[in-house]
Amino acid sequence: KNEVEQSPQNLTAQEGEFITINCSYSVGISALHWLQQHPGGGIVSLFMLSSGKKKHGRLIATINIQEKHSSLHITASHPRDSAVYICAANTGNQFYFGTGTSLTVIP
């Protein structure tokens, strides 16, 4: 069993839809990261969370430490949001990466 599980693996949405990507982890963490990987491969760090909720523009990330669960939400999705979203659990010594959620937003 992987230390970090993401769902869904693939997601197709119509432009404007509200999107949720889920991440469950089994290790003790100092922080939980959400990363965005564009089709060309480049990675952008979206959020680092240790508790509660963070918001950047149309992106919202939440974490429930007790349940070991985090969600990434995208409001009013846009085709440019199409990418792979990766959840990563940071134990302080090591990162454990999820396999990613491939999001395609159709105009």
Next chain:
Amino acid sequence: GAVVSQHPSWVICKSGTSVKIECRSLDFQATTMFWYRQFPKQSLMLMATSNEGSKATYEQGVEKDKFLINHASLTLSTLTVTSAHPEDSSFYICSARDLLAGVEQFFGPGTRLTVL
């Protein structure tokens, strides 16, 4: 936020040659840099952890003589793929830890290596 750059962003080389990839922290001092590899459709896999001024620590299964890592300064780490083979073709990503920021890592944009 902190910025990490990688150079080159992509490289194509012939089998048997060596390729050097640079990872730089542009606006902070990185005491620790991490090198990851990603094969198509797979997750990121940690290859090694390098601390400035000391030898890198390699993950199990990663050949240290094949993937040479040097972290000679607080802003630069290099990964050299020696005697590259087609199976080394992959996406190589570095990340850096800011001395002042604690556990947060900042990721570079990655380098796509294709070995012919």
